[in-house]
Amino acid sequence: MEDDFDQTLDSNYGSSHDKVIVHLDADCFYAQVEMLKNPELRTLPLGVQQKNLLVTCNYVARQFGVKKCMLVSDAKRLCPSLILVKGEDLYDYRQMSTKMTLLLQKFSPLVEKLGLDENFVDVTQLVAETLKSDFAGSRNVEGHIYGDITSRCDCGCYERLCVGSQIASEMRKQLKEELGVTCCAGVAYNKLLAKLVCSTHKPNQQTTLFPAGVSDLMLNLNNVRSLPGIGHRTSEILQSLGISSIEQLQNINLELLEHALGRTLAERLKKLSVGADDMVVKPTGKPQSIGLEDGFRKISLESEVKDKCEVLLQRLMILLAEDGRIPGAIRVTVRKYDNSSRYSHRESRQCNIPSSLFLPKVGTLSSNAHNKLLTSIMKLFHKIIDISKPFHLTLLGVAFTKFQERNTGKGSITSFLVKDISVQSVMNFQNISLHGVEAMECSSSKNAGKQSGSTLNYADKSGSESEPEPSPKKTRADFWRGSRKRSLTESDKDSPNKHRSSELRLSTGEPINEVDFSKLSDGIQEELMESCMSLPSLTDKLGISDNSTPNTSMSIEDNFQTNASQKLWKRLGSNQGPQDQ
Template identity: 50%
Template sequence: MDDTIMQSSSSACSYVDNEHSRSIIHIDVDCFYAQVEMLRNPELRAVPLGIQQKNIVVTSNYEARNYGVQKCMLVTDAVKVCPNLKLVSGEDLHNYRAASNKIFEVLLTWKCPVEKLGMDENFIDVTKLVEEKVKSGNQTLIGHMYNEMSMECPCGCHTRLKIASQIASDMRQKIYNDLGYTTCAGIAHNKLLAKLVCPLHKPNDQTTIFPESAEGFMSTLQSVRCIPSIGSKTTETLISHNIISVSDLQKASLEELKKNFSSDMAVRLKNLSLGEDSTPVKQTGRPQSIGLEDSFKTVSVKSEVEDKFSALLQRLLVLVREDGRIPVSLRVTLRKKDAKRLSSHRESRQCQISPSIFTITNGTLAVTDAGQQKLMTIIMRLFNKLIDLSKPFHLTLVGLAFTKFQERMTGRSSIVNYLMNDISVQSVLNLQNDCDTSATSMDYSAASPSSSTTTDLSDAEVEPSPKKPKKVNWIAKRRCLSKEEVASPSKLKVGELRLNSKELEKVSELRLNSRDRSLTPRASPAKDNLSDASDSMKDVAEGGNCDDCPSYVDKEVFNALPDEMQQELKAMWKNPSSSEVQRSSPRTTNKAKPNTILKYFVPHK
């Protein structure tokens, strides 16, 4: 090994341990659409097969590729290079989505984070699984290795990646055994390298790359566009500064890149060119949006646009039914034909929709004919906001998507059932102060069904969101606590000590009398009335420390309060008139009121 290789290996292995600690697998299904069709119809396996969408061959099997059929080739050109090409329509993606989900479920059986990338690609972080297997002693690498190096990295990444290659082989074998799909795989210490080395030995094979080979491998890429994180606009900017290949990007100085990009973006581009990527594998959950699009040469009549949307909606409702969640937001997308723009551009509008449009029938999400008509009305309203019908228009694409969801009801008594109701006010009737009940009543506020969903404010007027219910304060039922339940004051709820409606009326009337009389020189009648009232409210059983409590106070609850609170409440009950005068005195109206326990126990009008 010459000095340059030794230096490169030494510098590569000088990274800190955590830069090589991960083990990432990227699995890609060979000619995915074509394999789905060949499994559905085995007669297609022995013939050149192309999957057609509109006038394009989006993919083909390897028999057709041997004739020169390429991805995204025009159908007319594909037939010229392969006259016996068998074409199958692939515009309906239902079968492809179903196959993708099955592959994803197989990968989940390894109990590792799995991140979907499109329908035919998946990242799997097997770091923890490798750590469990590293002690087994079997370090045989399965598949190909990119530019095998003789120098071992001191962090142990070579051993870990060899074990990861064994796991990748097991995954690919299980996918084939269970579902019949052949796959290829890339194994590396980061997502970028795993994806880029994956197709090196297609089909039905796998490749492992060690960290010290990253920079050399990246320098072989002929275009910066080959790096997945670099888009078309960034590519155009780089090319305008004579940075065409990844090797050019490696040679460019950081200062030069910062002149055309932000500091963070410049560092990111430099790291990617060297094969460095710290992006984690994020476990894929249920999709945040479900959508479909239809492209065509041109449509210039509103009725034709409505037909396109209607067809998309029918297909979209099938996908939503399979998903099971209830949509609460709808987005419409259009692509206008514009000769002045070289690249196509899209415009979209979205709005909230009422969950009541969807119903649950025999455990399955469904939409009635009236519901579909309402959805079409919303769609065309959004369309009218995007298109000025007083002027000619030309569209080359329309799209529909449900962009936000709420989980479906799980039962009649589920809390979800209440949160999904499209209501404006929830009322509470016939609240009684029954001491024989065992249920605890608290203060509740009605929840809005759209509280967890938002939409573009500019479109909110299209379909009004469900009305947000006003907060309804419930007067809690007085709870008859057992001695065990009041062992600690921390178990008490302030709402449980509030008065019921009849007691509120009684005490309020008492307050009014005391207030009116306190403003006159004749104070003795007021005292007499108060004393009479106090006598009438002292109807409590003997025993405990609440001999002076009014009848509306639960003795056991009162006894569980701290002594300071008990004394404060007793003082208020003995002299309620002074408390009222102090509260209503003009001298104290502008002063900050002390945060006293009284405000929680004294009933308000």
């Protein structure tokens, strides 16, 4: 089995040179952003501080021996003139990171972010198009070359990587000119090698790795921790097997490694040890979670936890507003410190939250919604920590996850409601004055609907403008069939218990006495005629006859005196006029 794996490994190692991957890493990224905000800091030793730790520093400070991830007290001892900037708020860093990724997407859609300051870019397609063009440029390599290039394989990777180095140089140039950010770059035929070779020449430089130099690059790594994916736990297991260097990892028996790490991880590490990596560049979309964490030396009181979580929630709402999506769950993370073993470990809990908390606008919370979220956060905290016992926390984190897009398109409920309102606004006729008639309306009340379905009712004279409750949808046949069976009596007209209809109206502006019926569809015209002519007393008051000629510019009562009445009654299957119905 091991021989088969070794043969497969050798095959992959020798033939997987078809891609061109560029890895870009911004130089002292946080410090660069601060220097862009305040150019006076460019020539001064600068450090970015988070709590008591120096997370990064510019290259002026590094000349004094200051390094990233060292204690602030140690850094000040090495460089008393060191200027410190608070870096707990990551807003500006995130904004610059997003701008960098958007710029790189102009070269290829395959851009994968790694943290805030690193990006993988698969430029294979762009390289192929460049090589096919009439003028592909020179085949010289931009920047440094790692290792020996005297031996070349026949797969064409040399030309591809040369063009890739030129593209990487153009990327770095645009990042500098448009954003003011300098970065180093690595060019190789897979992600692992591009990342490893990127760090060989810093700052603001780039290096290209050809297949002939892979072996030297891997063997020159300091230890197995240099490989991505090998953390503290895995490193300890490898140490127990006597493995600390890349060469030892290459030579170890696969079955022994599988017994300690499992087959999948063992095979993965064996491939990485020789520079083989088949991982593709995955385009970075919106994050699956948005969260903030705060580290500290010690918190051991519930009140302190609540205060920290409230601050994190307020800052988190700013990020949520920028993202625009609605979260479906909230997650709480803590890092507990065990005084007896002097070991810390993280633990998380999450729960679902209603999307209605974030309406109508994502990123803003009412005081009630804020309190509900904070209550949920503390409930999750209590599931992790038993506050009846002493506890020692060194980190708190709050994050939103399970995002859903806010739907505003044609298929959304918002769009449906808007359409429904617009339809009702057209069909809710009000406020057209008719001679001799107080009013009429084409909708029924809830009570009237229960008693007699959808019918036309005379209004009382109270003058109120209460909105009618919409009745169930009916077909045209149902409408005229029901209205033919019923007519209003004098008691119906005077009854205060009947639904009061407002005046017939097509819009909500000032009352009008004339309507251009030519602007209405034939269906609506006929429907109005059907409704009106079903009431004998109304037709008598309107004076509707069978021999009048229609005029689209006349008032509404005159328009009722049209030949449409004959057409209507003929359609209803009767040769008699409305006075006989």
